Amino acid sequence: MRAQGTGTIRGRVVEAGSEVPLSPAQLTIPGTALGAVTDAGGHYVMVNVPAGPHTVRARMIGFAIAEQTVSVADGDTAHVDFALAFRPILLDEQIVTGTAGGATKRTLGNAITTINAADLREKVVNLNVAELLQAKAPGVTVLQSSGTPGAAGNIRVRGVNSLNAASLEPVIYVDGVRVNSSPGGTFRNNYQQPSQGMAVGGGQTASALDAINPDDIESVEVAKGPAAATLYGADAANGVIQIITKKGRAGDQKLQWDARVRLGQTAWGLDRRTSYTTCDAVRLADPATWPGCQGLAPGTMISATFLDDALRDGLLRNSSLSVRGGGRAYSFYAALDDDREEGVFTNSLDQRTGTRANFAFYPSDKVDFGVNLAYVRTKTAFPMTDNGPTVLDAAWDYEPGRAPQPGQPSSHPYGDPALFEQYDNRLEGDRVTLGTTLAYRPASWFRHRLTVGGDITAQQANRYVPPQGLFDPVSLGQMTQGAPRSDVYTLDYAGTIDHRLPFGRLPSTFSFGMQYTNKEYQNTIAQGTGFASTAVKNVASASTRSSWDEFAQVKSLGFFVQEQVAWRDRLYVTGAVREDNSSVFGSNINQLYYPKLSAAYVVSEERFLQRLTWLDNLKVRLAWGQAGNAPDPFAKDTTYQFVQTVDDVTGQVISALRLSTVGNPSLKPERGSEIEAGFDAALLGNRLGVELTYYDKTTKDALMRVPLIPSVVGGSGVTQLQNVGEINNKGIELSILGTPIRGRLVTWDARLGFSGNRNRLVHFGYSAPYISYGLTTQNQRTVAGYPLAGYWVHDPVPDGTGSYAAGPARFLGPSLPTREGSLSNSFTIVGKLQLYTLLDYKGG
Structure with a gap:
């Protein structure tokens, strides 16, 4: 008997309308291990294809899947070309965030925003993750704390949900591995000297997210609240962001290289005072x-x-090199990058050098195995430019010809420009992120996924303040050195069983799984104050020396189950519950449960709507869910602080312990409960896409620092964290994607985003008129019925004597925008020239 012959399938994949080549598009023959990936020109070759008829499937992110049937003759080459149509709303898009084991968008009853980072990279330069998120997802607010290179921004999803929880920011995952994303590591860049227990304060600080190279990111998925993030448990009330890095694709292909060099410059843009x-x-x-x-x-x-x-002209340099490839049983992506951004001040710098390697293996149709490894070295230096004496203060007060004034008192800056250059606040570190994912499908109806990984960071922090200026007591000069280390370890398992219900024979998917995380932070700090001159900086040479340690560890373990029932492949009802426990919780808390219920209905597939030719897709959705927000690691413990006092007998100044906070062993996480409703629609031949969502989110058991009776605790100003408050956020999110023009000469893609948020403190839960904030003036307050940390003013009013006095406090406005809008336009000319614009608005 003669063996079956083989042939070759060759072709090209382009975008329908514009005919721009698509890469990397993936070509497969369903039911086999045969596949190919397009090169930069959109070409592909699939070899050793058995002779006979085959169905070839082409797919790429953001485009509709296409299939063609072809007959392959022995020793011959068959040609199959594809023109994939862009889809503003893609219901068959795979989502991995907030789902048990991956799901298509059509089955989800909650909103998940996907950002195509790889596509954005071709249009605009993003230096960090915060810039990548900026104005790309309605409901996600990114506020830059400073224009200084390396300064951490603040990320808020659907408003502010807490006053005193451990975090106000969303949880970040990279390829299924939780990573450290909190600001910190540096000593905050302000007038305050670093001290024991000083975890927060004004001023710039570095962001752990800046260690992730945006050029390595394929896409970003944002689950915006408890309705979408229930499966992540007691840390997910502020939302979840999943970063998916670039990977190779299995199939016949050529190696694809990408090398880039970007240069730029930053200059002072205002007049300089003489x-x-x-x-x-x-x-x-x-x-x-x-x-x-x-x-x-x-x-x-x-x-x-x-x-x-x-001042100086700061230089910007970005260089990167990446390669992507693979075969039928493996794929890989590897990259190197070196980024350096200088600020306009000589001691301002943000530098990142890193490498990434992602490997995937497909030994059989039942097993996939992937390894993701990243290493990065970072260096960040901050000038003295905020919450203290600044260069602008000095420029205004500078007196030419006058000698620098040593030991200047508070609120007076340096009198010599050279002293600003000697200020040194920098953070250097090494970071390794490793993750492995094993997918095993023993049967077509049974799937397993296991992810194990870690995010390990070791850093060195230095803050040197030269003598002869700044604030007392550091007018004598001060060096503070630390060695912060942050480790996060993840174990995540999910199993999925496809079956039919015994009643009605409805198809159903049952999922179950667990998550374990271990977060650890430790730091050892040495501080020396008092130097004879700027030539000496080491702590050992200081006249006064001190040291202290910092340590925090949080372990959490959660289990979940989920059931999804489908009806006619258009109506999907999902119910889930997660059980959580953590080392943060008090000893009286054993289990915490977070439920979820959602429904998605692809109503456009009903016959009564199919006569509407202008309507391509319409999915309505409704979701309700709960998630937690844990307190600080030691919130359940009673804490003390060192204070200086005078000994009654000797009259000498001594150190003594003072009660600071009273622990609460019954403390539990805040509980975020959210309901959201909306729809996704594609219109006018898929030229227009609309996503609209309304949400109403309430934080119950909000953590409040309740003042205790002085006579009971033996002192004034002592507080205890208690779960007594309530906070509410409600709003709308609108995203409109359109393609007004799509042709060979010109293609115009536009995206309009809008979001509105109403944030309110419902009640404190204890007797308090307000909580005030501020450094020199208490101009921010949290008041029941108003936004958290809103701005308040006292208008001057006549006092009857010809002078003025401060009038009653008046609400001026919120500290976060209540309205945000963005408009981006992308013009592609003859498939070779791209112009990109982005307008970003924040107000309210």
Whole structure:
């Protein structure tokens, strides 16, 4: 008997309308291990295809799946070309965030926003993850704390949900592995000297997210609230962001290389103030204070521009190299990158050098195995530019010819530009993120997925304040050194069983699984104060020395079950519950349960709507769910602080312990409960896509610092965290995607986003008129019935004596935007030139 012959399938994949080549599109023959991946020109070749008829399937993110049937002759080559149609709303898109084991978008009753990072990379340069998220997902607010390179931004999803929980930001996962995403590591860049127990404060700090190279990201999925994030348990009330990095694709293909070099420059954009001094007789007679006037004639005017000695043109350099490839049983992606961004100040720098390697193996049609490994070295340096004496203060107060004033008191900046350059607040570190995922399908109806990984960071932090200026007591000079280390370990298992219900024979999917995370932070700090000159910086040479340790560890374990029932492949009802426990919770808390219920209905597939030719897809959705927000690791423990006091017997100043907070062993996570409703629609031949969502989210058991009776606890100002408050956020999110023009000469894609949020403190849960915040003025307050940390003012009113007094406090506005809008446009000209614009609006 003659063996069956083989042939080749060859072709090209382009975008329908514009005919722009698509890469990397994946070609497969369903039911076999045969496959191929397109190159940069959209071409593919599939070899050793058995002779006979076959169905070839082409797919790519953001485009409709297409299939063609072809007959392959022995020793011959068959040609199959595809023109994939762009879809603004893709119901068959695979989602992995907030689902038990991956699901198509059509089955989800909650909103999940997907950002195509790989596509954005071709249009605009994003230096960090915060820039990638900026104005890309309605309901996600990114507020940059500073324009200084490396400064951490704040990410909020659907408003502020807490006052005192451990985190206000969403949980971040990279390829299924939880990573450290909190700001920190550096000593905050403000007037306060670092001290024991000072975990927060004003000023710039670095972000752990900046260690992730945006060029390595394929897509980002955002689950915006408890209705979508229930399966993540007691940390997910603020939302979940899943970063999916680039990977190779199985199939016949060529190696694809990508090399890029980007150069830029940042310059000071405002006028520079020139200062003047008249060398009169008084100044000439005081050479110690005014050395710059000596030898000049009386009445001579001297001038100087302080900023000329403090500023520079900052350079931006970004270079990257990546390769992607694979075969029928494996695939890989590897990359190197080096980024350096200099600020306009000489001691301002953000630098990242890293590498990533993602490997996947497909030994059989039942087993997939993937390994993701990333290493990065970062260096960030901050100038003294906020919450303290700044360069702008100095430029305004600068007096040419005057000697620097040593030991200047509070609120007076340096008098010498050179001292600003000597200020050194930097963070250097190494970070390794490793994850492995095993998928096993013993039967067509039974699937397993196991992810194990870790995110390990070791850093060195230094904050040097030179003598002869700044705030007391560090006017004598101070060096603070730390060695922060943050480790996060993840174990995640999910199993899925497809079956039919005994009643009605409805198809159903039952899922179950568990998640274990172990987060650990530790730091050892040494501090020296008092240096004879700027030539000495080591702690051992300081006149006063101190040291302390910091440590926190949180272990959490959760289990979940989920059932999804389908009716006619258009109506999907999903119910789930997660059980959680954590080392943070008090000893009286054994189990915490977070339920979820959702429904999705693809109503456009009903016959009564199919006559509407302008309606391509319409899915309505409704979801309700709960998730938690845990307190700080030691919130259940009673804490003390060291204070200085005078010994009654000796009269000497001594250190003593003072009660700070009273622990609460019954403390539990805040519980976020959310209901959301909306629809996804594709219109006008898939030229227009609309996503609309309304949500109403309430945080119950909100953590409040309740003042305790002084006579009971033996002192004033002592508080205890209690689950007594309530906070509410409600709003809408709208996303409109359109393609007004799609042709060979010009393609115009547009995206309009809008979101509105109403944030309110429902009640404190204890007797309190308000909580005030502020450094020099208490101009922010949290008041029942108003937004958290809103801005309040006192208008001046006549006091009857011809003068003015402060009137009653008046609400001025919220601290976060209540309205946000964005409009992006992408123009592709003859398939080779791209123009991209983005308008971002925040207000309210």
